[in-house]
Amino acid sequence: MEAAWRARYGAAAPAAMPWNETIAGLLAHRSVRAYRGDPLAPGTLEALAAAAQSAPTSSNMQAWSLVAVTEAATKRELARLAAGQKHIEECPLFLVFLADLSRAERLAGREGVRLENLAYLETFLVAAFDAAFAAENALVAAESLGLSTVYIGALRNRPEAVAALLGLPGNSVALFGLCVGHADEPRVPNGVRPRLPQAAVVHCERYDAAKEADLVAAYDRTFAASPNGGPRGWTARVCDRFGPLAALAGRETLKGTLRRLGFPLA
Amino acid sequence: MEAAWRARYGAAAPAAMPWNETIAGLLAHRSVRAYRGDPLAPGTLEALAAAAQSAPTSSNMQAWSLVAVTEAATKRELARLAAGQKHIEECPLFLVFLADLSRAERLAGREGVRLENLAYLETFLVAAFDAAFAAENALVAAESLGLSTVYIGALRNRPEAVAALLGLPGNSVALFGLCVGHADEPRVPNGVRPRLPQAAVVHCERYDAAKEADLVAAYDRTFAASPNGGPRGWTARVCDRFGPLAALAGRETLKGTLRRLGFPLA
Numbered sequence: 010m011e012a013a014w015r016a017r018y019g020a021a022a023p024a025a026m027p028w029n030e031t032i033a034g035l036l037a038h039r040s041v042r043a044y045r046g047d048p049l050a051p052g053t054l055e056a057l058a059a060a061a062q063s064a065p066t067s068s069n070m071q072a073w074s075l076v077a078v079t080e081a082a083t084k085r086e087l088a089r090l091a092a093g094q095k096h097i098e099e100c101p102l103f104l105v106f107l108a109d110l111s112r113a114e115r116l117a118g119r120e121g122v123r124l125e126n127l128a129y130l131e132t133f134l135v136a137a138f139d140a141a142f143a144a145e146n147a148l149v150a151a152e153s154l155g156l157s158t159v160y161i162g163a164l165r166n167r168p169e170a171v172a173a174l175l176g177l178p179g180n181s182v183a184l185f186g187l188c189v190g191h192a193d194e195p196r197v198p199n200g201v202r203p204r205l206p207q208a209a210v211v212h213c214e215r216y217d218a219a220k221e222a223d224l225v226a227a228y229d230r231t232f233a234a235s236p237n238g239g240p241r242g243w244t245a246r247v248c249d250r251f252g253p254l255a256a257l258a259g260r261e262t263l264k265g266t267l268r269r270l271g272f273p274l275a
Numbered sequence: 276m277e278a279a280w281r282a283r284y285g286a287a288a289p290a291a292m293p294w295n296e297t298i299a300g301l302l303a304h305r306s307v308r309a310y311r312g313d314p315l316a317p318g319t320l321e322a323l324a325a326a327a328q329s330a331p332t333s334s335n336m337q338a339w340s341l342v343a344v345t346e347a348a349t350k351r352e353l354a355r356l357a358a359g360q361k362h363i364e365e366c367p368l369f370l371v372f373l374a375d376l377s378r379a380e381r382l383a384g385r386e387g388v389r390l391e392n393l394a395y396l397e398t399f400l401v402a403a404f405d406a407a408f409a410a411e412n413a414l415v416a417a418e419s420l421g422l423s424t425v426y427i428g429a430l431r432n433r434p435e436a437v438a439a440l441l442g443l444p445g446n447s448v449a450l451f452g453l454c455v456g457h458a459d460e461p462r463v464p465n466g467v468r469p470r471l472p473q474a475a476v477v478h479c480e481r482y483d484a485a486k487e488a489d490l491v492a493a494y495d496r497t498f499a500a501s502p503n504g505g506p507r508g509w510t511a512r513v514c515d516r517f518g519p520l521a522a523l524a525g526r527e528t529l530k531g532t533l534r535r536l537g538f539p540l541a
Contacts, residue, residue: 017329026318031297031419035326035412052292058477060301062470063283064411065426068516069509071471076478083480107482112475113513115484116491120510124517130533130540131431131526132517137400138428138451141407145330146301149415153297160331162404165397176481185404204328205337209378211324212342214349215442216373218381225382243335244386247379250334251390251398260397264540267396274396274530 013037016201019231034153036201039237041157043196044099044188053154054102057189060150061143072132073140074109075147076175076183077102083174087186090170091163092258100190105164105171106144108136110272111180127180128273140184151189157197161186166259168266179271199237203228279303282467285497300419302467305503307423309462310365310454319420320368323455326416327409338398339406340375341413342441342449343368349440353452356436357429358524366456371430371437372410374402376538377446393446394539406450417455423463427452432525434532445537465503469494 013036014022054077061075078084079102087105088097097103110127117124126132148158164171164183171183204210209224225244232238239246250256267274279302280288320343327341344350345368353371354363363369376393383390392398414424430437430449437449470476475490491510498504505512516522533540 014325017325023318023321025316026322027316027420028322029419031300032322032326032416034297035416036329038329038331040331050291050293052289054477055289055473056292056294056298058473059280059283060298062473062476063302063304063467065304065306065414067426067428068512069468070513070516071476074476074478074482076480076482078480080480110517112484112487112491113517115487116510117514117518119488120514122514122518124514125520126517126523126527129523129527130530131523134403134431134450134529135428137403138407141404142411142426145408145411146415148331149412150298150301153295154293160333160408162333162401165400175478176483178482178484181482184400201329202335204332204335207321207324207328210328210337210340211320212340212441214342214344214346216340216342216444216447217442218378218444221378221381222385225378244382246334247336248383248386248388248390250336251376251379251392252383252388254391257392257395257397261392261395261541263400264396275527 017204018206019203019235035149038152039199039201040159041192041197042096042159043193044096044190045193046101047191048101057147057150061147064142064146066139067135070135071139072108072110072113072136073143074107074181076105078105086174090167091161092166094161094163096159096188097161097186100188102189104147104187104189105175105183106140106185106187107177107181108133108140108184109181110136111178114180128275130274133272133274137184144187148187156189157192159188161188165263168270172270182267182270182272202237203231203235283470284472285469285501301415304418305465305467306425307458307463308362308425309459310362310456311459312367313457314367323413323416327413330408330412332405333401336401337405338374338376338379338402339409340373340447342371344371352440353437356433357427358432360427360429362425362454363427363452366454368455370413370453370455371441371449372406372451372453373443373447374399374406374450375447376402377444380446394541396540399538399540403450410453414453422455423458425454427454431529434536438536448533448536448538468503469497469501
């Protein structure tokens with residue numbers, strides 16, 4: 010517990026804290042971008058999918074789907090569409106998580122019912138949260154089995170091309186991917202990444218940013234000193250990522266793309 | 276494993292599948308809406324927050340925050356704002372998860388940098404996914420400790436009132452809440468809820484809805500027969516929830532509300 014806390018926060022753990030194997034697994038998460046080619050154990054996809062489907066889903070609408078990609082040609086094309094991230098090709102299993110309102114639309118079509126609410130931003134968000142909760146459960150399950158993972162947000166660089174490649178129907182969109190496989194340890198440069206101190210993220214009773222500048226400054230030092238951080242610190246990274254439009258890599262057009270894919274976002 | 280799979284799918288488990296305590300915990304999830312008043316063990320919030328912060332976050336931007344509410348008056352008001360859900364008052368710990376771009380904005384202000392990208396839908400989604408991955412880790416950690424949980428999407432009914440109550444800065448918004456506490460078992464009517472068959476949600480290599488109508492019909496029967504489903508089946512629920520505008524409970528105005536809270540969603 011002490012070691013896991015120190016890796017995550019660069020500081021000593023609280024004196025008393027509940028702890029178990031599952032929490033230890035959650036704290037040990039690291040993103041892995043180098044995979045060995047060996048296949049997964051039989052039933053791995055079924056186990057990850059069952060974990061994903063067991064996540065909460067708003068009103069039990071289950072407004073998400075998953076495309077499990079193992080074919081080399083498809084992974085190669087997905088890697089190309091996602092800024093050339095080679096780990097998509099390398100991992101034996103690439104999961105593409107969809108916000109999926111198309112299932113509801115097909116079902117209502119069979120009933121002769123019109124689903125007014127699909128047009129709203131709120132309903133798109135319901136589907137997106139469903140997909141995110143499900144994906145995180147799949148990630149936790151995979152890591153509990155000793156597998157490694159990394160989310161691929163760059164699937165949002167070219168959502169229409171991803172939709173065409175995977176045969177997605179209207180009213181569905183690939184939100185992000187998840188690489189799953191055995192880490193190729195010699196090529197994994199980073200371990201557990203330090204995060205902001207809890208006091209900068211967790212507010213008690215009401216939001217309070219009074220001490221934030223000092224907490225962020227301390228984190229900048231922790232981040233710069235860590236082999237899993239970066240020498241310029243965290244503040245510089247935030248400015249780089251959220252500052253210049255070029256950092257959005259085309260995703261500044263996402264709203265229009267979602268509309269063309271069938272989400273009016275009213 | 277067999278019992279957990281049957282509870283989730285109303286069907287027999289695959290012949291071979293990896294399995295462990297963490298996966299068993301994920302499959303055992305149920306939403307609980309009745310809590311005893313007893314307090315949580317010391318350090319519970321810290322453990323849940325560490326699990327949450329250990330979730331992946333896009334480019335390590337950590338664009339989310341958490342308000343931990345324990346005060347009775349605040350929980351009472353939050354329950355009122357969220358369609359009168361009494362379990363928000365009952366649970367000893369209510370976690371409010373925020374999409375939070377305000378930290379980045381404050382930090383950039385100190386650096387004299389302008390963050391162009393905060394204005395885009397894409398960046399709002401990055402923050403929303405960060406919050407959702409973090410929340411799901413907190414939920415998994417809580418349930419691994421024998422605690423119960425339920426997400427509260429109805430915080431999106433009145434986001435501006437929630438923001439005022441919790442003192443949220445501009446460029447942040449409460450996306451959903453999470454009740455955490457000990458289930459008051461005699462008042463918990465539902466157990467594990469059956470989900471759609473995997474074949475209706477998990478697509479291999481490409482999206483394929485060819486067998487979906489039959490799979491949904493089978494699920495309608497499973498759902499209607501389960502004490503954790505509903506007698507009218509699932510299709511009727513989807514039509515009720517996504518059909519009439521009234522089911523959105525005011526959330527049809529969410530886009531405008533988000534804009535007023537500082538998210539242009541360009």
